[in-house]
Amino acid sequence: MKPILTAAIVALTLVTVVAQRGTAPAAPALPPISMTCVHHPDVLESRPGTCPFCKLPLVPVRLDSAWMCPVHTTATESTAGKCRICGRQLVPVTVSLTWTCKADRATEHLEPGLCADGSLRIMRRTLRAHGNHNPQHGGQFFMAPDNWHHLEGVHPSARIFRLYVYDDYGRPLPQARLREIHARVVTKETFDPATRTTTELSAFPLRAPRNRQYLEARIDPSTLPAEMTAKVRFGAGQPEYRFDFAFTEFSKEPPAPARRPSTRQPLAPPTSPAAAPETAPASSSAPTVPGEPAAPPVSTTVPDPLAEPIPVSMSGMLEQMQEREKEVGALIARGELGAVWVPAFRVKDIAIALEPHLAHLPSAARDAAEPALSRIVRTAWLLDAAGDVGNRAQVDAIYAAFSAAVADALAAFGGVR
Amino acid sequence: MTRGTRHALAAATVAAIAVGFTVEPGRAHKPITSPYTYNDHVFPILRDKCGRCHVAGGIAPMSLMSHAQTVPWGESIRLELLAAHMPPAAVDEAPARFRNAPGLTPRELNVLLTWVTGGTPIGETEDPPPVVRNTAWPLGLPDLTLPLPGATVLAAGERERTVEFVVPTGLSAPRWVRAADLLPDNATMVRAGTISVRGATARTGPERVLALWLPGEDPIPLDEGLGFELPAASELVVRVLYRKTWEYERQELRDRSTIGLYFAAGTPATVRSVRLAPDFTAIAAPERFAFRRVLAEDARVLAVYPEIGLPNTGVKVFATRPDGARVDLIAVHPRPDWLRRYWFREPIVLPKGTTVETTVLFDDETPLMPLSLSSPGAAARPDLSSMRLTLNVVP
Numbered sequence: 001m002k003p004i005l006t007a008a009i010v011a012l013t014l015v016t017v018v019a020q021r022g023t024a025p026a027a028p029a030l031p032p033i034s035m036t037c038v039h040h041p042d043v044l045e046s047r048p049g050t051c052p053f054c055k056l057p058l059v060p061v062r063l064d065s066a067w068m069c070p071v072h073t074t075a076t077e078s079t080a081g082k083c084r085i086c087g088r089q090l091v092p093v094t095v096s097l098t099w100t101c102k103a104d105r106a107t108e109h110l111e112p113g114l115c116a117d118g119s120l121r122i123m124r125r126t127l128r129a130h131g132n133h134n135p136q137h138g139g140q141f142f143m144a145p146d147n148w149h150h151l152e153g154v155h156p157s158a159r160i161f162r163l164y165v166y167d168d169y170g171r172p173l174p175q176a177r178l179r180e181i182h183a184r185v186v187t188k189e190t191f192d193p194a195t196r197t198t199t200e201l202s203a204f205p206l207r208a209p210r211n212r213q214y215l216e217a218r219i220d221p222s223t224l225p226a227e228m229t230a231k232v233r234f235g236a237g238q239p240e241y242r243f244d245f246a247f248t249e250f251s252k253e254p255p256a257p258a259r260r261p262s263t264r265q266p267l268a269p270p271t272s273p274a275a276a277p278e279t280a281p282a283s284s285s286a287p288t289v290p291g292e293p294a295a296p297p298v299s300t301t302v303p304d305p306l307a308e309p310i311p312v313s314m315s316g317m318l319e320q321m322q323e324r325e326k327e328v329g330a331l332i333a334r335g336e337l338g339a340v341w342v343p344a345f346r347v348k349d350i351a352i353a354l355e356p357h358l359a360h361l362p363s364a365a366r367d368a369a370e371p372a373l374s375r376i377v378r379t380a381w382l383l384d385a386a387g388d389v390g391n392r393a394q395v396d397a398i399y400a401a402f403s404a405a406v407a408d409a410l411a412a413f414g415g416v417r
Numbered sequence: 418m419t420r421g422t423r424h425a426l427a428a429a430t431v432a433a434i435a436v437g438f439t440v441e442p443g444r445a446h447k448p449i450t451s452p453y454t455y456n457d458h459v460f461p462i463l464r465d466k467c468g469r470c471h472v473a474g475g476i477a478p479m480s481l482m483s484h485a486q487t488v489p490w491g492e493s494i495r496l497e498l499l500a501a502h503m504p505p506a507a508v509d510e511a512p513a514r515f516r517n518a519p520g521l522t523p524r525e526l527n528v529l530l531t532w533v534t535g536g537t538p539i540g541e542t543e544d545p546p547p548v549v550r551n552t553a554w555p556l557g558l559p560d561l562t563l564p565l566p567g568a569t570v571l572a573a574g575e576r577e578r579t580v581e582f583v584v585p586t587g588l589s590a591p592r593w594v595r596a597a598d599l600l601p602d603n604a605t606m607v608r609a610g611t612i613s614v615r616g617a618t619a620r621t622g623p624e625r626v627l628a629l630w631l632p633g634e635d636p637i638p639l640d641e642g643l644g645f646e647l648p649a650a651s652e653l654v655v656r657v658l659y660r661k662t663w664e665y666e667r668q669e670l671r672d673r674s675t676i677g678l679y680f681a682a683g684t685p686a687t688v689r690s691v692r693l694a695p696d697f698t699a700i701a702a703p704e705r706f707a708f709r710r711v712l713a714e715d716a717r718v719l720a721v722y723p724e725i726g727l728p729n730t731g732v733k734v735f736a737t738r739p740d741g742a743r744v745d746l747i748a749v750h751p752r753p754d755w756l757r758r759y760w761f762r763e764p765i766v767l768p769k770g771t772t773v774e775t776t777v778l779f780d781d782e783t784p785l786m787p788l789s790l791s792s793p794g795a796a797a798r799p800d801l802s803s804m805r806l807t808l809n810v811v812p
Binding site: 085348368374378 | 513520527785
């Protein structure tokens with residue numbers, strides 16, 4: 001018993017000393033420890049276990065809320081305010097808290113305390129990645145431009161439009177937060193290009209029904225296909241964002257999952273390209289481009305729609321580029337904005353595969369082709385970003401630039417088919 | 418077991434758990450989906466295309482020369498690339514036509530965007546060697562060095578200032594200059610510079626602007642047999658934009674840069690300027706503005722540069738030869754403070770009677786930008802009529 005007692009006293013003394021020196025500035029209470037997967041940060045459990053996706057052991061993480069500049073991720077603060085670098089309004093984010101020492105920044109601790117040299121450990125906030133971008137109620141899902149809120153528009157019947165609002169983990173906002181949102185759904189509007197003004201002809205307020213985790217509006221009876229726009233302000237003083245929804249049929253609530261292994265929502269079945277974003281655009285492109293490194297395996301149940309190889313022949317590449325460009329247009333026309341990145345990235349991959357062929361073009365054709373390929377790459381990524389946030393007008397504008405770039409590339413390379 | 422023993426054991430257990438958690442923490446990060454890694458793919462691009470400014474001691478507010486330094490700027494990099502703000506002052510069309518049109522190739526652009534959105538992995542290979550900023554004259558020691566007459570101090574509370582210096586050359590006979598350069602004494606605050614020969618600027622005449630200096634850009638020397646005329650006893654007017662980045666807020670910075678001149682041999686052909694500016698013939702429409710000038714003499718066009726930059730504004734210049742043939746010269750978005758002289762790889766021959774037309778276009782790319790880059794409301798429309806361009810020509 002004596003050795004145990006001695007060890008206990010030593011340990012207790014250590015803890016007391018650390019507590020006295022390490023918490024001298026009266027640190028606030030720490031957020032609780034959760035268990036997560038190193039590869040699937042959207043998996044969150046309250047107790048140790050294994051990841052339901054990759055089966056690796058879960059590791060502890062301390063999650064907290066913070067305020068971050070939407071552009072400068074180094075500007076992260078504990079309270080709301082403006083970015084110290086650019087002055088933009090900070091947006092709420094979820095971070096993991098760790099503590100490090102100057103002498104050994106690679107080692108992260110889950111507690112504040114003292115370093116070997118007696119200095120206080122430095123707190124580090126690490127932004128948590130987004131998890132689930134799938135619709136949860138059979139509707140259309142977008143991410144808000146503030147990179148934190150996520151929305152799902154649902155049109156279950158001719159007179160009802162619902163808007164589910166989630167946080168960055170796809171968790172529904174509580175009623176109190178829903179009531180802070182000012183939103184309406186616009187079913188008819190006109191746009192005057194001369195004055196660049198929009199006039200709403202039919203708009204209906206979105207309100208939070210009692211004991212429901214969504215906003216709802218009773219609208220004039222719609223006919224399918226129906227297009228409607230949610231205009232949402234997430235709080236007083238916040239900018240208003242627009243989200244353009246298109247419904248070819250009434251939304252149907254998916255059947256409840258047989259098992260819910262974690263806080264992560266089950267993936268939507270890959271019945272349409274709209275489900276594809278789960279693979280993340282960045283899993284993308286390059287893997288199928290000859291000479292490029294293969295993408296690391298992504299643990300997901302959704303097949304990668306970009307796994308199709310790029311044609312070897314010039315004519316094959318140009319034909320596929322043309323087809324996929326049309327596919328982008330068709331998806332936009334159907335309002336499937338969240339899916340446009342799939343064919344857009346395919347066009348981008350072909351553009352990159354065409355780059356080595358620039359050297360074989362006559363100088364005039366090369367002058368046109370090289371910037372066209374760059375514009376394809378850039379506008380494909382812009383389409384991906386705009387499709388995520390569901391802004392139809394922006395997607396249309398980018399698509400026009402994307403199409404023009406594709407047309408220029410096809411014309412420049414057409415002579416060498 | 419006594420009450421005291423139980424308390425001690427409980428404390429030991431708590432301590433053990435606490436120690437256990439500090440041993441193997443959870444490292445939260447984005448899922449790694451990028452096949453490109455910093456060490457293998459991203460670093461070479463950043464070093465070659467961005468490393469002159471984004472290096473320790475450079476003008477950029479952050480170094481991108483190591484994985485640890487670059488990762489925090491991932492989202493910022495993504496937005497700058499999508500907006501085509503970086504690399505700055507790239508041309509919109511036909512980059513191969515120019516000697517100095519820095520830009521990313523389609524593949525490079527895709528590598529960077531894939532990496533910043535795909536978890537910013539570092540890679541398995543060794544870290545790249547440290548990059549040290551070059552502090553020497555890029556073209557070698559100049560024939561004549563002229564320190565600026567005095568030091569400029571940006572006080573702790575001052576962010577930027579433009580200072581104009583008059584620098585006597587002390588030349589007793591005319592000389593011709595094949596290149597002019599500026600070597601900052603403190604590269605963290607010298608943001609842009611113009612080196613000119615003092616005197617009034619004519620619509621057509623010997624070119625007085627010897628250099629439009631930008632950080633990270635080597636001067637382009639004129640080919641043999643060409644030179645900028647520098648009269649005897651002439652003075653240089655050196656205008657320097659000093660600007661601090663946020664990294665040096667509340668710090669006093671001091672600079673005394675040096676001008677370097679590289680002389681051409683003998684008496685070469687003098688480079689002349691042909692200014693293009695709106696006049697009463699200009700065509701104005703709500704979103705575009707066009708003006709033209711007919712060349713009075715045969716000309717070989719060596720370079721073109723905008724004299725001012727307007728935000729959200731595109732400029733296209735093309736020539737129509739007397740036989741009706743159209744020659745595209747340049748398409749560019751001249752951003753304020755990033756004015757560059759674009760040197761053609763091969764001179765463009767334009768015979769007498771050629772019409773050079775400039776179209777200034779209010780940027781229609783604004784609706785394309787990610788919302789986090791655009792300010793609420795319509796972008797302010799600049800005064801398009803204030804655009805000026807200069808062609809550098811020799812007969």
